[in-house]
Amino acid sequence: MPATTAETVARCQTLFDDLDFTAARAWKEAAPGRKVVGFLPVYAPLELIHAAGCLPLGIFGGGDRMEVIHGDAFYQSYICRIPRSTVELGVTGRLDFVDGMIFPFVCDVIRNLSGMWKIMFPQVWTKFFDTPQNFDPEVGGAYYIEELKELREGLERLTGRPITDAALRASILHYNENRRLVRAVYDFRANAPWKAPASEVYLLMRAGLMMPVEDHNGMLADYLDAAEAEDRPRRDNVRIAIYGSFCEQPPLNLIKSVEMAGCYVVEDDYALVNRFLTEDVPVDGDPIEALATAYLTKSVETSCKYVPREEDKGRFHIAQIRKARAEGVIYASPSFCDPALLDRPMIARRLTEAGIPHISFKYAENSGQMQPIREQAGTFADSIKLWS
C-alpha cells in the first residue's frame, strides 16, 4: 500500500533532522566496499557518483539544529554560515563515514572550503568541482568536459573500479526519471499549492539528496499519488516565488512561516541540485558530452552562473514566474551570500520592469526569530491580495 503524504513527509523529516546521517551510514554498512560521496550545493553531476556505485550525500550545513563552536574559528564573522556549520559537521565526526567530498563552485568561500577540507581531512578524497562560466561549447564546453573527466577519474581512484559509459548511461536514466518526477511535483504544486505545501515539497527534495535515487523516485511517485488523492482545505493565499535560497538553506520554520503568513509558494530555488538540469540528458551518445551539453544549454539560471549579456539577466526568473503563475516574488537570501546579494538589485529591477511585486529579506540557516518574517511576508501578501 503506498504511503500517505504524512508518512512520506515524516520519513523525510527524520532524514532531514538527522545530523549523524544514520541512513547513509546504514547504506554504507549494508555491503562491503560501499563508498559515500558528499556534495555541497548547488549542483554536482550525481550521475557520475551513482555510476561509480557510490551514494551521493547532500551536505547542506547544520541548519538550525546544530550549535557551531569550532566552525566559527575558521571563518571571519562577515562570512555566511554554511561553511562554518559544514566545518562543524566535519570536526565533530558527523561526516567520518564520508569517503569523498565534492565542493562545486558556488563562490570563493566554498572554493576555499574545499582547500581547507583537504588539509583537515587528508584521508578524504576531496574535489573542487569547477563549473564553467563560459557557455561557448568550444571554450567552456571543452573545459567542462575535461572537468567531468577529472571527476570521473577521481571517483574511479576512490572506488578502484572503472566507471563505464554503459553504467553512466544507466545512471543518467535514473536521474532523468528523478528530474521528471521532481518537475511533476513542482508542476503539481503550482497547480494545486494547497495540496503540496512548500515545507513538504522542500523536505521531499532534501530527503532525496540523502538517499539512493531509485528510492527517491519511488517516494516521489507515492507522494504525487497520495497528494492528488488527499483533500486539503484551500485558502485565499497569494501565489509567490522565492529566489535567492540556492546555497545556504533557510530554516524549515522560515519556509513554514512564509506559508502561514498567507503565501502559497509555487516556485523556488531551494537546494537546486535535482532541478539544476531542466530537461532529460540524452543517453544515445557520449554520456560525458551529454552531461556537459545539458549544463551549458539546459540548466537553470542562478547567481553562481554567469549570464554573459546583461539584458538576459533575470529573463529566466521572469519566465519561471509566469509559468508558475506567481503573483509576487520574495527574494530571500542568506546573510553575507555574495552571489545572491549581488544579483538581488539586478533581479529586483527586472521584476519591477515586468510589473511583478517583490520584497526581500535576509536569513541565516539558524535564524530563529520568525515574527519579522511573518510580518513582512504577510503584509506583502495583503498588498497583493487587496491592492495589486
Add this chain to the structure above:
Amino acid sequence: MTAIITAGIDIGSGCIKTVLFRVDGETVEWLDKDVARIRNRDPFLLTDETYDAMLARQGLCREDVAYVASTGDAEALRFATGHFYSMTTHGRGAVYLNDRARSVLDIGALNGRAIRIDDSGKVLGYRMTSQCASGSGQFLENIARYLGIAQDEIGQLSKSADAPEKVSSICAVLAETDVINMVSRGISAANILKGIHVSMATRLAKLLKAIGATEGVVQMTGGLALDEGLVAALNEALAAENMALTAQSHADAIHAGAIGAALWGAFRHQKLALLDEMAA
C-alpha cells in the same frame, strides 16, 4: 450584486474578537459581535465555540458565510478562508469606525503599532513598539492588579490625578519596580496610573511622528482604546509635541481588527469573483 455574509476573527493575546457582517455592494450591515477572554484556554477551540454560537444567534450555518477572514494571531485557524495582517485590518476597521481617521494607534495586550492610512483604509506606512511590554495593555493590567484596581476603573482614576508620578518609559521590569517604590512612598493610585499613561502616551506620540502622521484624526483601536485615561494622556502628549493630531476612541474600537478583516474579506470575495468571471 448578491448580498454576502462575511466574518472577521481577530485572535489577540488576551481576547478573541469575532464579528459578522452582511455586505451588499456598498451597503454594509453589522450583524453581530463578540469578545471572548482567552484566560488560559485553547484559543482555537474558544474561537470555534464563539463563532458557532454567533452563527446560531443569527440563524446561520458555516456554509452561509462567503468569506471567513482571520487576523491577529489566527494564521493557523483552519476554517478561515484567508488571513490578513493586523495593520491591514486595523486600518480598514478604523475607517469604518471613523471615516475621518488617517492614522491608527492599535494598542493591544502585548504591543502597540501606529499605522498611516488613506481614506479607504489602505496602509501607507506603519511602526511598532519595540518588544518591551511597557507600552502595552498587559503591563497596565499587571499594574492595576498590583494596585487592586479593576480594569474599568483605570481610565477615570487616571483622569482624576493631580500630580502624576513619572515612571520608566523604557522597560516594563524597571517600571514595575518604580510602581512598587511609589506605593511604598504613598503615591496615590490615580497619580501612579496617570504617570503610566503619560509614559505610554509619550512613546505613542513618537510612533505617530515616526510614521509621518502630522494632522487629522488618530483612531485608537485595540483593547487599550477603551482606556479613556490613556486617550486623554495621548491628546496631552500630542499637544505638548505641537502635533495637529486628535486621538479619538470608539465604543467598538476593540473590534477594529475583526471589522477590518470581515470587510477586506468581502472585498476580496468580490475581487476573486470578478477575476473568475474575467477568466471565464
